Amino acid sequence: MGAVTLDLRQLRYFVAVARERNFTRAAEQLHIAQPPLSRQIQLLEEELGVPLIIRKSRPVRLTEAGRLFYEQSLQVLGRVEQMVEATRRVGLNQNRVLSIGFVASTLYGGLPTLVRKLRQNAPELDIRLLEMVSVQQIAALKEGRIDVGFGRLHHNDPNVAGILMREERLALAIPQGTPFADDTSPLPLSAVAGQKLIVYPKEPRPSYADHVLSLLHAQDVRPAEVHEVREIQSALGLVASDAGLCIVPSSARQVRSDLHYRMIEGERATSPVILNHRVGDNSRYIELIKALIVEMYAENPPWLGLEHNLPFRPSFVK
Missing domain, CATH: 1.10.10.10 (Winged helix-like DNA-binding domain superfamily/Winged helix DNA-binding domain)
Structure with missing residues (x-):
């Protein structure tokens, strides 16, 4: 041919x-x-x-x-x-755009620090932050709408490289003044059995909600009912109104201080944080992001501590 x-x-x-x-x-x-x-x-x-x-x-x-x-x-x-777009920007003497997709809960971990370091180390970059759930990030990467994504779901798409950054422990968000709020010790996942559970995001699927529900299903834990909402802020707002409990990544405990939080026991009770980028993307900015992440691990901020995560480091961190 x-x-x-x-x-x-x-x-x-x-x-x-x-x-x-x-x-x-x-x-x-x-x-x-x-x-x-x-x-x-x-x-x-x-x-x-x-x-x-x-x-x-x-x-x-x-x-x-x-x-x-x-x-x-x-x-x-x-x-x-x-x-x-890149050609036009060069012709107009505009900065290079780096678009980063992220799930909302990563804002409570290392993403703000990483973006700040990026701005300091590459001032020529016009960094654009786009909130999108994990499954949307994969499509956005392949379509060129974002350059990097930080999500919470593993995937098997051959066109997108996914690097596990950490396994973040999960916590149970509890309304103040209820029986579970009388203690601070960790709870087993089975504590959710028979309780009203709020999960997010409602759509698109698969999502973090499916990750939580699959953890419960694996241990045959059955909530009394499951209420699906669109975002973490809505979920925790409903918890504050005593509408149910919500399982969140440990770092998200800082979203609302008017709730009680208890860690969930077990090494499987975690949520991955995954760095996604296009396969074959050799941009120096991808390497810069990895170098800055190595720097952040060396600094060992509180959100990287064992209270929040399993003992794990990504493959490019020595």
């Missing part, structure tokens, strides 16, 4: 169809008629020499080759957007 010629418009058309699983909706999103869209996808398949879409199913489905091409298309389009 000779050289394949693809154009970015066809990639964008294919990504829209793959996302919508429907030619009509994809055409509406792209503001074009459906027949030209169908024709461009057909031309793309002819150029590649393989079918990408199973048209007879409703909704339409991707072939195995189509799923691979979809993942690769997201990366190509994301890189093109990065290239365009």
